[in-house]
Every structure is written in C-alpha cells, then in structure tokens.
Amino acid sequence: MSAIRGLSMQRAEHVGSRSDLSAQLDALVRSMHASNIFYDEAVREFKKRFVVTVLEDNRGNQSRTARALEMHRNTLTRTMHELDIPVARRRRKKPHVMVATNGNS
Numbered sequence: 426m427s428a429i430r431g432l433s434m435q436r437a438e439h440v441g442s443r444s445d446l447s448a449q450l451d452a453l454v455r456s457m458h459a460s461n462i463f464y465d466e467a468v469r470e471f472k473k474r475f476v477v478t479v480l481e482d483n484r485g486n487q488s489r490t491a492r493a494l495e496m497h498r499n500t501l502t503r504t505m506h507e508l509d510i511p512v513a514r515r516r517r518k519k520p521h522v523m524v525a526t527n528g529n530s
Contacts, residue, residue, distance in 0.1 A: 473508040476501070485513050 457467050476494070483489040491501040505512050 469508065472504070473510060476504060476508065477510060480510070487512075 476490075479493050480487070480490050483493060487501055488498055491498040494501065496504075502512060
C-alpha cells in the first residue's frame with residue numbers, strides 16, 4: 426500500500442485542479458494494479474485512509490468528521506468498526522470534589 430501512503434503524505438500539498446487530482450488518481454490506480462492489489466482491497470484501503478484523514482483533520486472529533494463526510498455519526502462509527510479504525514472514547518472528567526476539613530490537624 427505504499428502508493429496510497431505516498432498520496433496520503435501529499436495531502437498537505439495544494440492540488441491545483443481537478444485534472445491534477447484525476448492524473449494523480451490514475452497514477453495511483455495503475456501503480457496499485459501493477460502491484461497486484463485487487464479491487465476489494467483497494468476500495469477498503471481508500472475508504473480507510475479517507476476516513477482517517479478527515480478524522481485527523483478534525484482532531485478525532487467524530488461528530489465534526491461525520492458532518493465533513495456528510496454522513497450520520499452512527500454511520501461513521503459503524504464504518505470505523507468495519508474498517509478496523511480505532512474508536513477513541515472520550516473520558517468524561519470526574520467532578521472535582523472538595524473535601525471539607527474541620528481545621529483540626
């Protein structure tokens with residue numbers, strides 16, 4: 426999957442136009458095909474990288490990620506499970522408890 430990793434590394438670079446993106450995608454598909462990566466594996470890896478990238482862009486916030494992907498949050502969670510993407514659970518902060526002292530030490 427080094428071809429996909431290479432494209433992922435380039436995501437920070439600005440894509441000049443849709444034709445540039447199309448050319449990059451064509452090159453990626455040809456590289457994957459030449460490497461005997463088959464359709465099901467390619468689609469799964471693309472979905473996984475796409476979701477992980479948008480999750481990273483949203484600092485792991487699943488609600489914002491779902492909105493960015495234009496899908497329901499539950500669909501995102503199910504997709505993450507299907508693609509073996511770790512689901513980070515936010516821990517709720519415990520309320521701060523004040524301990525009363527009677528002044529006798």
